[in-house]
Amino acid sequence: xxxxxxxxxxxxxxxxxxxxxxxxxxxxxxxxxxxxxxxxxxxxxxxxxxxxxxxxxxxxxxxxxxxxxxxxxxxxxxxxxxxxxxxxxxxxxxxxxxxxxxxxxxxxxxxxxxxxxxxxxxxxxxxxxxxxxxxxxxxxxxxxxxxxxxxxxxxxxxxxxxxxxxxxxxxxxxxxxxxxxxxxxxxxxxxxxxxxxxxxxxxxxxxxxxxxxxxxxxxxxxxxxxxxxxxxxxxxxxxxxxxxxxxxxxxxxxxxxxxxxxxxxxxxxxxxxxxxxxxxxxxxxxxxxxxxxxxxxxxxxxxxxxxxxxxxxxxxxxxxxxxxxxxxxxxxxxxxxxxxxxxxxxxxxxxxxxxxxxxxxxxxxxxxxxxxxxxxxxxxxxxxxxxxxxxxxxxxxxxxxxxxxxxxxxxxxxxxxxxxxxxxxxxxxxxxxxxxxxxxxxxxxxxxxxxxxxxxxxxxxxxxxxxxxxxxxxxxxxxx
Numbered sequence: 475x476x477x478x479x480x481x482x483x484x485x486x487x488x489x490x491x492x493x494x495x496x497x498x499x500x501x502x503x504x505x506x507x508x509x510x511x512x513x514x515x516x517x518x519x520x521x522x523x524x525x526x527x528x529x530x531x532x533x534x535x536x537x538x539x540x541x542x543x544x545x546x547x548x549x550x551x552x553x554x555x556x557x558x559x560x561x562x563x564x565x566x567x568x569x570x571x572x573x574x575x576x577x578x579x580x581x582x583x584x585x586x587x588x589x590x591x592x593x594x595x596x597x598x599x600x601x602x603x604x605x606x607x608x609x610x611x612x613x614x615x616x617x618x619x620x621x622x623x624x625x626x627x628x629x630x631x632x633x634x635x636x637x638x639x640x641x642x643x644x645x646x647x648x649x650x651x652x653x654x655x656x657x658x659x660x661x662x663x664x665x666x667x668x669x670x671x672x673x674x675x676x677x678x679x680x681x682x683x684x685x686x687x688x689x690x691x692x693x694x695x696x697x698x699x700x701x702x703x704x705x706x707x708x709x710x711x712x713x714x715x716x717x718x719x720x721x722x723x724x725x726x727x728x729x730x731x732x733x734x735x736x737x738x739x740x741x742x743x744x745x746x747x748x749x750x751x752x753x754x755x756x757x758x759x760x761x762x763x764x765x766x767x768x769x770x771x772x773x774x775x776x777x778x779x780x781x782x783x784x785x786x787x788x789x790x791x792x793x794x795x796x797x798x799x800x801x802x803x804x805x806x807x808x809x810x811x812x813x814x815x816x817x818x819x820x821x822x823x824x825x826x827x828x829x830x831x832x833x834x835x836x837x838x839x840x841x842x843x844x845x846x847x848x849x850x851x852x853x854x855x856x857x858x859x860x861x862x863x864x865x866x867x868x869x870x871x872x873x874x875x876x877x878x879x880x881x882x883x884x885x886x887x888x889x890x891x892x893x894x895x896x897x898x899x900x901x902x903x904x905x906x907x908x909x910x911x912x913x914x915x916x917x918x919x920x921x922x923x924x925x926x927x928x929x930x931x932x933x934x935x936x937x938x939x940x941x942x943x944x945x946x947x948x949x950x951x952x953x954x
Contacts, residue, residue: 510598511729511787512648513657514658514715514730515660516660516731517661517735518664518665518732519559519661519662520736520738520744521737522737522740525702528548529548532683535702536705538713539709542716544767545759546768547765547804548757548768549772549774550769551771552776555571555775556752556817557752558745560582561577561578561582564582565777566779567591568584568588568589568591568777569779569796570796572820574796578942579824579943580820581609581823581824581943582611590616591657591783592619594784595657595784595787596617600654600657602618602658603619604659605620605644606660607662618659619647621643621644622642641715644658648722649718660715666739669704670700671703672705674703675703677698687748689880693861693862694740697862712732726761729764730760731756731779737753741880742879742883747819747835748900751819763804773815773837773838775797778800785799814924820832820936825855830933830937831848832932832933833846841894842917845921846886846888847936848936890905891904891914
């Protein structure tokens, strides 16, 4: 045992006296940790809403997304404004529906002067970054920071389908400055076709349960197996980003928002306004504010996220946005959502698309009204040229359901009406039933009012679509 020396014994009382009589020195105050919440947004690429374990799919394995849902809130009536990538993402970033912001065909750019997420959050003190797929333009309208890349390198990211996410850059961005709040958008390329990532061998084609709108052929089952393999691959990426947030020490004060984008490229999903095309699997986790395991069926849309982020950051509402904050929905202070959700599909300008095949839709919590602007035209895209779709057509020679599903994918009436409560996969069009007159009138009035507000002139707007596709957007080599 070490004993104090005689010198230490002598000095100790003097030191104590000096400490008691000397002026008090107060060290400089350290900056208090931010009370503004951090925001992480992960956007999947072509993922149908019902293809997650936490959405009731018993085949697909998504343990990380299931964990995220258990720790947060599932928004079960959240809709994209369009069933293709570029309009969907640009609506989320701008808080404006596609026709109003200008990016309504796929591979489109927004109008001059349209502002996006960084313009609103940076003045409120946020770092705003993006890692992954961009698919927006022009670059000046989307001044994100691109961790791990120069801005010009990020704008060419989409040309390489095999490029993987820079997880190191995402982790560094999250941990770079604990005193300043951040918003990080992480955008994987999965599970966009050609579905060559992940382990498809986990999913035996013969054992999979098909959604009711899919035609059961061997090629459909094999495609679904590969797609599920890539969904699980996506889930692993979500888990990595969740771990970065959890290990940062700021998870309680971080909103982690996952959205599934629009549906997969299997027929009757992407490129259509059926729920398989535009309903989103949306999960929000924010331990300090959102009750774990919660569910909300309130109607909301992707344009509502930007106003929500602005309110979270302490900003004032922006009058000219189409979206409205859903912060009180997330925190449980309110259960009221929108009265209606809206969507549009512009097929003019898509890869292998038709001259024109415009679609508009409106839905409340039970009914959906779809307006086909070009009902005499034939819908076309890359999918109808695949062996998979050809297998549907062949089966349709002897199978009534296969024939119906193949034909209605390319030929649709002017008006469709569906009872989402009793027919969630939209297999029975009720528009011709006389007892639905009041529903048809009510929903058409809501759709007309929305189109007028958007400056949407229907067929005329469709024919102008290619004018909104420009060099300001990096186009992908596949169908977007």
